[in-house]
Amino acid sequence: MEALSETDSTPQEGVPESVRRSLDHLMRSGEEFRLSVSSDIGLAGRYGAAWLLATDSLLIAFSPNGETPDIVHLPLADIRSVEIRELSGSGVMKVRTESRGATVAVFSKALIGKFSSVPKQLEILVKEATPEWRRGEGELVEGSVGAGRGKGKRCERCNRVIPHWWGVCPACLDKRKLITRLLSYTLPHRGMVALSLTLMLVGTFIGLTPPLLMKSLVDDVLTPVITGADAVSRAALTPVITGADAVSGAALKAAAAEASVSPVTTAERTRQLGVLVLLLLLVHVAQNGLGAVRGYIMAVIGQKVTFDLRNQVYRQLHRLSLSFYNERETGRIMASVTQDVGRLQDFISDGLQEVIRDVLTLLIICGILFYLNSGLAALVLLPTPFLVLATLKFGKRLHAIYRGLWRRWSGISALLADVIPGVRVVKAFAQEGREVIKFEGRSEALLSGELRVARIRSLFSPVMAFLTSIGTLIIWWVGGEEVIGGSLSLGEFLAFTQYMWRFYGPVESLCRLNHRFQRAATSAERVFEVVDTPPDVDDRAGAIQMPRIDGRVVFDGASFAYETGSPVLNELDFTVEPGEMIGLAGHSGAGKSTLINLICRFYDVQEGAITIDGHDIRDVTLKSLRDQLGVVLQDPFLFNGTVAENIAYGHPTASLDDIVSAAKAANCHEFVLDLPDSYDTLVGERGARVSGGERQRISIARAILRDPRILILDEATSNVDTETEVQIQEAFERLIKGRTTFAIAHRLSTLRHSSRLLILDKGRVSEIGTHEELIEAGGVYSRLCKIQTDMSKIRAW
Ligand SMILES: Nc1ncnc2c1ncn2[C@@H]1O[C@H](COP(=O)(O)OP(=O)(O)OP(=O)(O)O)[C@@H](O)[C@H]1O
Numbered sequence: 001m002e003a004l005s006e007t008d009s010t011p012q013e014g015v016p017e018s019v020r021r022s023l024d025h026l027m028r029s030g031e032e033f034r035l036s037v038s039s040d041i042g043l044a045g046r047y048g049a050a051w052l053l054a055t056d057s058l059l060i061a062f063s064p065n066g067e068t069p070d071i072v073h074l075p076l077a078d079i080r081s082v083e084i085r086e087l088s089g090s091g092v093m094k095v096r097t098e099s100r101g102a103t104v105a106v107f108s109k110a111l112i113g114k115f116s117s118v119p120k121q122l123e124i125l126v127k128e129a130t131p132e133w134r135r136g137e138g139e140l141v142e143g144s145v146g147a148g149r150g151k152g153k154r155c156e157r158c159n160r161v162i163p164h165w166w167g168v169c170p171a172c173l174d175k176r177k178l179i180t181r182l183l184s185y186t187l188p189h190r191g192m193v194a195l196s197l198t199l200m201l202v203g204t205f206i207g208l209t210p211p212l213l214m215k216s217l218v219d220d221v222l223t224p225v226i227t228g229a230d231a232v233s234r235a236a237l238t239p240v241i242t243g244a245d246a247v248s249g250a251a252l253k254a255a256a257a258e259a260s261v262s263p264v265t266t267a268e269r270t271r272q273l274g275v276l277v278l279l280l281l282l283v284h285v286a287q288n289g290l291g292a293v294r295g296y297i298m299a300v301i302g303q304k305v306t307f308d309l310r311n312q313v314y315r316q317l318h319r320l321s322l323s324f325y326n327e328r329e330t331g332r333i334m335a336s337v338t339q340d341v342g343r344l345q346d347f348i349s350d351g352l353q354e355v356i357r358d359v360l361t362l363l364i365i366c367g368i369l370f371y372l373n374s375g376l377a378a379l380v381l382l383p384t385p386f387l388v389l390a391t392l393k394f395g396k397r398l399h400a401i402y403r404g405l406w407r408r409w410s411g412i413s414a415l416l417a418d419v420i421p422g423v424r425v426v427k428a429f430a431q432e433g434r435e436v437i438k439f440e441g442r443s444e445a446l447l448s449g450e451l452r453v454a455r456i457r458s459l460f461s462p463v464m465a466f467l468t469s470i471g472t473l474i475i476w477w478v479g480g481e482e483v484i485g486g487s488l489s490l491g492e493f494l495a496f497t498q499y500m501w502r503f504y505g506p507v508e509s510l511c512r513l514n515h516r517f518q519r520a521a522t523s524a525e526r527v528f529e530v531v532d533t534p535p536d537v538d539d540r541a542g543a544i545q546m547p548r549i550d551g552r553v554v555f556d557g558a559s560f561a562y563e564t565g566s567p568v569l570n571e572l573d574f575t576v577e578p579g580e581m582i583g584l585a586g587h588s589g590a591g592k593s594t595l596i597n598l599i600c601r602f603y604d605v606q607e608g609a610i611t612i613d614g615h616d617i618r619d620v621t622l623k624s625l626r627d628q629l630g631v632v633l634q635d636p637f638l639f640n641g642t643v644a645e646n647i648a649y650g651h652p653t654a655s656l657d658d659i660v661s662a663a664k665a666a667n668c669h670e671f672v673l674d675l676p677d678s679y680d681t682l683v684g685e686r687g688a689r690v691s692g693g694e695r696q697r698i699s700i701a702r703a704i705l706r707d708p709r710i711l712i713l714d715e716a717t718s719n720v721d722t723e724t725e726v727q728i729q730e731a732f733e734r735l736i737k738g739r740t741t742f743a744i745a746h747r748l749s750t751l752r753h754s755s756r757l758l759i760l761d762k763g764r765v766s767e768i769g770t771h772e773e774l775i776e777a778g779g780v781y782s783r784l785c786k787i788q789t790d791m792s793k794i795r796a797w
């Protein structure tokens with residue numbers, strides 16, 4: 001069978017015996033695995049080996065997880081879709097059956113390449129295991145993330161096809177390119193970079209002169225003295241050695257003469273000594289002075305680059321569509337903006353300058369060593385390949401671990417970002433203990449990761465030190481012999497050993513830097529991933545400004561799914577005339593909020609089109625469209641600021657008078673006046689210091705203040721009492737004149753001013769018409785009306 005041969009090309013990995021034993025109960029006798037892929041993260045998100053396996057009939061996900069392994073298994077024949085989702089720092093593979101979805105593999109980014117072929121392989125196995133497939137029926141959707149994400153898109157930079165689950169081109173995220181890309185951010189500051197490089201060049205040269213000065217000190221100034229003193233002491237010691245009674249003064253004089261130390265030359269040497277010491281002092285002053293200036297310049301460059309990068313990431317976060325946020329946890333996104341960018345700053349300002357200085361020092365010292373004594377210099381270089389090899393090996397391991405560590409860190413941030421805002425729920429359900437245990441679990445995972453890094457790093461340094469010390473011993477041995485043999489002067493030897501230490505210093509520091517480099521590469525990877533992810537909803541090339549909206553909204557066969565395979569809206573076809581108020585009703589989950597999400601272009605339709613005044617909304621700029629919309633979302637959100645700031649959010653230049661009249665229309669003026677600082681009262685984070693109904697009214701005022709051409713109200717008054725609602729309704733009656741309005745409400749009385757009602761049922765328009773028409777039709781709406789007991793009163797109003 002053709003499919004079989006394709007399956008056979010799957011890189012089958014050997015499944016450990018222990019895993020087989022744990023799965024014995026699921027396997028038929030003699031059954032073999034048709035697919036076996038190992039991953040590095042368990043289903044529960046813990047690091048460690050895990051397996052995705054498939055037999056002829058079953059898909060099995062296995063994570064050892066201590067005593068009680070996590071095992072997920074489901075019949076291949078039930079699988080309807082397979083998808084790989086890329087999250088920050090990791091990927092997950094999900095399968096969906098008719099009734100449920102399940103995560104079957106979690107893996108770090110390092111394995112994304114390996115897993116990318118798995119859906120295809122799995123599809124073949126599913127086809128073989130599904131009877132309908134054999135008959136040519138059924139449809140397996142090899143999933144995408146939905147919401148129109150990246151299918152078949154090409155990378156703008158390298159023109160490669162971007163895998164549909166991946167927001168960015170993986171090839172362009174190449175690690176080797178990361179650092180060069182990071183460096184390209186220093187280009188705007190190239191003047192400063194050039195200056196600091198010059199200072200570094202000068203500083204490094206100056207810094208390398210002391211051993212040469214010392215050589216001169218020893219060979220030209222000190223050695224003759226030592227040799228002379230040696231002659232005199234030899235003369236003094238001779239009698240002891242020869243057994244003579246006394247040392248004659250003449251013998252000592254002769255010895256002194258032999259030492260040829262004339263009083264003039266001694267003075268001259270003392271002068272030379274003074275000059276050399278002074279020179280050494282100047283060298284140190286210059287070296288440290290230049291170092292300080294250069295250090296400051298590099299720090300400024302580092303700060304400026306991260307300033308640019310941080311702002312770029314934040315700008316990009318605002319460009320990205322909601323689908324990006326749906327797939328990622330807030331805490332992880334925050335970790336990218338703060339932690340990752342911070343680490344890059346550390347690398348650019350400290351790490352990078354050290355790399356450049358060290359490389360430069362190495363090159364110069366190499367030159368000097370070979371100039372002084374090429375034989376010895378070759379010996380100095382002997383341990384270098386081992387140092388480099390060791391660095392690369394450790395580096396590889398560290399990079400993998402850092403990725404894991406980042407996941408753990410961001411896991412903690414994600415937990416905090418999720419639980420702290422939800423602290424009321426935690427307390428209401430008395431779940432503090434469980435939350436603490438959950439946190440401690442993640443904290444412990446982080447601890448074990450950090451300890452692993454500490455273990456590797458503590459092993460790393462002694463290994464490097466040992467390799468270096470072998471080199472120095474060789475030099476002492478060989479160089480020492482040359483000094484004894486007279487082929488090398490003592491000064492040269494000392495200069496050599498000094499340079500040698502200065503040589504290993506940068507090598508070692510470059511090796512230590514490697515770990516910083518790895519951290520930076522890991523962080524850069526994630527930062528650029530955010531920067532490079534194209535927004536799903538963006539202005540098209542040549543998008544025009546939306547002219548002033550009249551308000552004719554047409555849904556033309558519009559279909560939409562958040563996730564491929566489970567459509568939320570199906571072929572919606574309806575037309576709304578300018579100035580109409582459309583009341584949207586339907587069961588919870590019918591797709592009402594989704595419909596208005598599409599009008600706001602939070603997502604783009606996957607099929608069909610939505611036009612406003614004849615313009616496809618995808619052909620106009622997002623800003624010009626949204627500037628004419630006033631939206632009250634189902635879940636009103638207030639920013640941490642004053643009431644006035646929140647009302648004026650969409651129109652920051654509004655006068656207080658405008659703010660007050662919008663507040664009056666939204667029926668919130670009265671309660672705002674009762675607040676301690678009236679319009680200047682701080683509402684707290686997410687508006688926590690005002691009530692749910694007050695929050696809603698503030699957000700209605702916010703929408704009204706924009707004087708929008710299309711007003712969208714998603715359950716805008718669901719949290720206010722009936723009397724207040726009636727007052728808001730009256731204000732609305734005036735407001736909605738001359739503008740198209742979409743209002744969603746479960747409480748049908750809210751929709752009594754609607755020109756027409758649109759009833760959604762399971763993503764389709766089940767009814768559309770006036771109240772009377774729909775009651776007459778006797779469909780869903782009339783049923784809903786009957787259920788809502790106060791219906792008879794509604795029309796009486
Ligand atoms: N971001 C999302 N990602 C995936 N699925 C989603 C998302 N938002 C909504 N859905 C799903 O889409 C369907 C329609 O949701 P929608 O919010 O449009 O319902 P609704 O009619 O507004 O319901 P309600 O009256 O409860 O507000 C639901 O089944 C929901 O689970």
Ligand SMILES: [Mg+2]
Nearest residue numbers: 592593594634
């Ligand atoms: Mg809704």
